[in-house]
Amino acid sequence: MPVSDSVDAESTGTGERGDTTEGPDGDGPTLPINELFYSLQGEGTLAGVPSTFVRTSGCNLRCWFCDSYHTSWEPTHARMTLEEIVAEIEARDADHVVLTGGEPLLHGESVALLERLDDRGYHTTVETNGTIHRDAPIDLVSISPKLESSTPTPERDPRDEIPNESQDEGEWEKRHEDARIDLESLSALVEAYPFQLKFVVTDDDDMPEILELLEDLRGVADVPVRDEDVLLMPEGATRERLAETRNRTAELAMEYGFRYTPRLHVDLWNDAPET
Ligand SMILES: C[S@@+](CC[C@H](N)C(=O)[O-])C[C@H]1O[C@@H](n2cnc3c(N)ncnc32)[C@H](O)[C@@H]1O
Ligand SMILES: Nc1nc2[nH]cc(C(=O)O)c2c(=O)[nH]1
Numbered sequence: 624m625p626v627s628d629s630v631d632a633e634s635t636g637t638g639e640r641g642d643t644t645e646g647p648d649g650d651g652p653t654l655p656i657n658e659l660f661y662s663l664q665g666e667g668t669l670a671g672v673p674s675t676f677v678r679t680s681g682c683n684l685r686c687w688f689c690d691s692y693h694t695s696w697e698p699t700h701a702r703m704t705l706e707e708i709v710a711e712i713e714a715r716d717a718d719h720v721v722l723t724g725g726e727p728l729l730h731g732e733s734v735a736l737l738e739r740l741d742d743r744g745y746h747t748t749v750e751t752n753g754t755i756h757r758d759a760p761i762d763l764v765s766i767s768p769k770l771e772s773s774t775p776t777p778e779r780d781p782r783d784e785i786p787n788e789s790q791d792e793g794e795w796e797k798r799h800e801d802a803r804i805d806l807e808s809l810s811a812l813v814e815a816y817p818f819q820l821k822f823v824v825t826d827d828d829d830m831p832e833i834l835e836l837l838e839d840l841r842g843v844a845d846v847p848v849r850d851e852d853v854l855l856m857p858e859g860a861t862r863e864r865l866a867e868t869r870n871r872t873a874e875l876a877m878e879y880g881f882r883y884t885p886r887l888h889v890d891l892w893n894d895a896p897e898t
């Protein structure tokens with residue numbers, strides 16, 4: 624998706640259309656924030672590093688397994704000014720900041736936030752689904768392209784768990800499927816920033832699609848995409864679910880020569896908010 628596109632407000636749950644949103648009292652740009660907390664980076668090459676997490680609300684995809692349901696399927700947020708966000712980050716004692724969501728690159732203001740953090744010397748990681756590229760000071764882009772096994776089919780619709788939740792007759796199944804892979808954005812991201820590709824693995828059937836996507840990406844990107852840049856992460860928002868997926872995911876990493884990443888925060892704190 625090109626940088627200038629602004630994704631429609633209603634479907635992403637952001638309540639915004641433009642790239643710059645002023646606060647109510649003209650006190651500068653704002654972002655929809657679902658939660659802001661201090662924890663250990665739980666995933667990827669920086670796992671274990673104390674970090675402040677800024678979780679924006681709103682997503683252009685709808686993974687059935689999304690562990691941040693209240694940023695995607697049922698977005699909830701308060702808008703915070705960038706000034707407030709930076710003050711909350713400065714109040715916590717971490718050099719690393721993880722900007723996540725929802726999909727943080729939906730919001731033009733994420734760029735301005737990253738610029739302010741860069742000015743202050745923070746190391747920034749952006750967690751993204753890889754469908755949107757923006758130009759910003761990012762130290763590590765942690766890309767998690769979404770596989771077919773993430774698509775919300777009628778058989779795996781998280782809203783089934785929620786009483787009175789209206790269904791959409793396959794609308795999100797189609798929208799998710801159409802939007803989940805954008806080779807142009809993926810290629811722009813890997814070319815622009817130090818990166819990791821972090822695939823959520825549900826079972827063996829995910830592997831052919833991962834290999835095919837890597838082949839396609841290597842065909843178009845101007846930079847090498849090494850096997851060691853590829854991480855397999857077990858699907859699971861709870862300890863119980865991870866117990867079912869992690870060993871097979873680790874074996875697949877060994878079999879294919881990719882890396883394995885744990886989900887440390889789930890091991891430590893299960894599915895508690897703000898962890
Ligand atoms: C909530 S997403 C937000 C960032 C961005 N929307 C994305 O998907 O990369 C943060 C990370 O959690 C991963 N994730 C979400 N639900 C998961 C689950 N049930 N099991 C494993 N990883 C999950 C995503 O793939 C992504 O790497
Ligand atoms: N501890 C912890 N580490 C994380 N790494 C990526 C996360 C995310 O939701 O993007 C995440 C998260 O939610 N918690």
Ligand code: SF4
Nearest residue numbers: 682686689695725752
């Ligand atoms: S892309 Fe990320 S935030 Fe959006 S639904 Fe999927 S896991 Fe959740």
Ligand SMILES: [Mg+2]
Nearest residue numbers: 690691723898
């Ligand atoms: Mg998370």
